[in-house]
Amino acid sequence: MTETATIAAALDRYEVVIGLEVHAQLLTRSKMFCPCPADYTSAAPNANTCPVCLGLPGVLPTINQEAVDFTVRTALALHCDIPPFTKFDRKNYFYPDLPKGYQISQYDLPLSVSGHLEFPVGGDAVRCGITRVHLEEDTGTMHHAGDVLQSATSSLIDLNRCGVPLMEIVGEPDLRTPEAAREYLVRLRQILTYIGVNDGNLEKGSFRCDANISLRPRGAQELGVKVEVKNMNSFRAVQRALESEIERQTEVLDAGGTLVQETRGWVEAQGRTISQRSKEQAHDYRYFPEPDLPPLRLDAAFVERVRATLPELPEARAHRFQQQYGLTAYDAAVLTDTRDEADTYEALVAARVPAKLAANWQSGDVAALANEHHVPLQHSGLGIDGLASLLRLVDAGTINGPTAKELLAELYVSGGNPEGLVRDRGLAQVSDTAELSALVDAAITANPAAAADFRAGKQRALGQLMRAVKEATGGKADMPLVNRLLRERLLEQ
Amino acid sequence: MTLSRAEVDHVATLARLGLSDAEKDRLLGELEAILDHIERLQRVDTSTLAETAQVGDLVNVLRADVPEAPIGAAAALRNAPATDGSYFVVGAIQGTELDA
Numbered sequence: 001m002t003e004t005a006t007i008a009a010a011l012d013r014y015e016v017v018i019g020l021e022v023h024a025q026l027l028t029r030s031k032m033f034c035p036c037p038a039d040y041t042s043a044a045p046n047a048n049t050c051p052v053c054l055g056l057p058g059v060l061p062t063i064n065q066e067a068v069d070f071t072v073r074t075a076l077a078l079h080c081d082i083p084p085f086t087k088f089d090r091k092n093y094f095y096p097d098l099p100k101g102y103q104i105s106q107y108d109l110p111l112s113v114s115g116h117l118e119f120p121v122g123g124d125a126v127r128c129g130i131t132r133v134h135l136e137e138d139t140g141t142m143h144h145a146g147d148v149l150q151s152a153t154s155s156l157i158d159l160n161r162c163g164v165p166l167m168e169i170v171g172e173p174d175l176r177t178p179e180a181a182r183e184y185l186v187r188l189r190q191i192l193t194y195i196g197v198n199d200g201n202l203e204k205g206s207f208r209c210d211a212n213i214s215l216r217p218r219g220a221q222e223l224g225v226k227v228e229v230k231n232m233n234s235f236r237a238v239q240r241a242l243e244s245e246i247e248r249q250t251e252v253l254d255a256g257g258t259l260v261q262e263t264r265g266w267v268e269a270q271g272r273t274i275s276q277r278s279k280e281q282a283h284d285y286r287y288f289p290e291p292d293l294p295p296l297r298l299d300a301a302f303v304e305r306v307r308a309t310l311p312e313l314p315e316a317r318a319h320r321f322q323q324q325y326g327l328t329a330y331d332a333a334v335l336t337d338t339r340d341e342a343d344t345y346e347a348l349v350a351a352r353v354p355a356k357l358a359a360n361w362q363s364g365d366v367a368a369l370a371n372e373h374h375v376p377l378q379h380s381g382l383g384i385d386g387l388a389s390l391l392r393l394v395d396a397g398t399i400n401g402p403t404a405k406e407l408l409a410e411l412y413v414s415g416g417n418p419e420g421l422v423r424d425r426g427l428a429q430v431s432d433t434a435e436l437s438a439l440v441d442a443a444i445t446a447n448p449a450a451a452a453d454f455r456a457g458k459q460r461a462l463g464q465l466m467r468a469v470k471e472a473t474g475g476k477a478d479m480p481l482v483n484r485l486l487r488e489r490l491l492e493q
Numbered sequence: 494m495t496l497s498r499a500e501v502d503h504v505a506t507l508a509r510l511g512l513s514d515a516e517k518d519r520l521l522g523e524l525e526a527i528l529d530h531i532e533r534l535q536r537v538d539t540s541t542l543a544e545t546a547q548v549g550d551l552v553n554v555l556r557a558d559v560p561e562a563p564i565g566a567a568a569a570l571r572n573a574p575a576t577d578g579s580y581f582v583v584g585a586i587q588g589t590e591l592d593a
Contacts, residue, residue, distance in 0.1 A: 028558045029558050029559070029560050030558050030559060030560040030561070035556065035559060035560055035561035036560065036561070036563040037560040037563065038560070044566055044579050045566060045578065045579045045580050046566040046569045046570060046579050046580065046581070047563065047565055047566045047579070048563045049563050049564060049565075049566070049569045050563050050564050051564070054569055062554065062555070062556040063554065063555045063556060064555070064556055064558050065555040065556060065557055065558060066557075066558035067558070068555065087546065092507075093507075094507070094508065094509045096581075096583040143580070153584070153585055154575075154582050154583065154584055154585065155582070155583050155585075156577055156580035156581070156582060157580060157581035157582070157583055158580055158581075159569070159581070284503070284507055286507075288546075289546030289547070291546070291547070293554075294547060294549065294551035294552050294553070294554045295546075295547065295552055296552065296553055296555075297552045297553060
């Protein structure tokens with residue numbers, strides 16, 4: 001059986017229960033509890049540290065206001081309630097990437113609770129509950145000799161990342177397929193990047209996901225044994241890891257075996273999860289309230305102030321694009337995929353480019369160029385204003401499609417004024433009926449065989465005549481008009 | 494209050510402390526004394542008091558998100574027992590001490 005077929009067969013007999021936990025670094029400038037710069041990638045190891053994030057004795061943490069605002073903004077985007085009282089707690093464990101011996105996190109009174117996220121999967125609407133969104137701090141990074149933890153005799157520690165604000169988004173076990181899990185993450189990342197709190201980079205680990213998965217026979221009330229899966233650094237890895245777990249758990253259950261509650265790591269190269277037994281056994285975090293941080297009282301006025309900073313969310317914006325600009329659901333989804341994309345589109349429309357024309361060019365040729373050059377439109381030589389004036393020339397009939405395409409590719413890289421170039425190079429479209437009619441007659445005279453073929457019913461013969469007129473104008477002819485004139489002339493003779 | 498020897502082992506493991514049997518016996522007694530004291534405190538009637546994790550009245554003490562100069566790697570590493578370049582070096586992470 002193929003993997004897909006194996007999964008489908010397993011899903012017939014077992015109900016899969018999946019819950020996801022996402023850790024997302026917040027885009028603050030400074031760390032969570034100290035004013036060290038939060039940028040941990042461009043500095044030399046341990047350069048961005050201070051006594052607070054180094055865990056030295058006698059220091060006091062202070063709460064970063066922006067991190068609280070960002071977390072509340074996220075919680076509101078996910079329809080969570082914001083309780084009026086919240087506090088921080090110490091989660092105690094010893095590991096060299098966290099020199100204090102505890103992580104400041106939130107235990108029983110998190111910043112937000114009871115939200116949800118809705119998204120489509122294969123045409124069905126899925127609604128996944130959000131248990132809570134809370135705030136904590138990231139750990140440092142470790143490099144093991146030989147990169148294999150088990151055999152390393154020593155490890156290198158960099159504490160630049162230690163104390164970077166980290167938001168944890170805990171989802172309810174409402175997901176039933178690996179595909180739904182993947183879609184949940186895609187949608188969640190889209191929202192976080194839209195509202196400007198996270199950069200959504202799975203590969204670099206600024207957006208990380210752990211999954212809990214269990215299987216139970218269809219119809220059973222009791223949940224099966226839960227396995228936690230880690231080490232997935234792409235959307236595809238999440239889906240593959242969960243599929244691999246379904247296969248593994250199905251085999252154990254089908255053979256009459258019992259599963260062990262454990263943490264397993266996804267090994268991309270082997271396409272399977274492996275048990276991470278030893279480290280996780282002694283989980284006993286002995287949470288207690290952080291005595292060094294006074295609690296937070298978040299009143300309704302504060303919550304409303306944060307709510308006012310929420311931009312229009314992608315789903316609502318896609319819906320509005322359909323209504324306001326007459327776009328298809330597909331085009332609207334493509335053009336609202338990122339906030340930059342959607343802002344660009346609305347800037348083009350505001351610059352008097354017709355909605356449909358802007359949609360076609362932005363999601364077609366412009367997207368291809370952005371991809372090819374790894375430069376988004378707004379940072380290209382052309383820029384949004386340049387594209388708008390180019391498309392206005394297309395809309396006015398001043399230049400034809402092929403000319404516009406060539407200019408776009410050139411100006412995307414080198415920059416320049418489209419109107420000036422069209423004038424200086426004489427690229428304006430030839431759409432004078434009298435001029436084109438003369439060229440049409442000449443083309444028919446010069447290509448009698450093609451003309452005869454077309455009159456005999458061969459539609460394709462028209463292509464040769466069209467090319468002849470196009471060449472006679474140096475590629476600048478208004479081709480729809482040429483097409484019409486050719487047909488009229490050939491049929492009247 | 495009686496603390497079991499297994500509980501002492503467990504707490505020692507969580508704290509990554511490698512203790513001899515003699516040390517564990519001594520700590521068992523000391524920890525029991527501390528727990529006995531807490532037990533006495535728990536007999537005080539607090540039914541009229543609100544639960545609190547803080548003794549001060551401070552709330553909403555926040556800092557603006559403005560970065561300040563860190564102390565830098567040289568200062569951070571000054572007291573480190575072992576370094577490599579500007580990294581801290583620690584011994585093996587996984588192995589006997591965690592599996593204990």
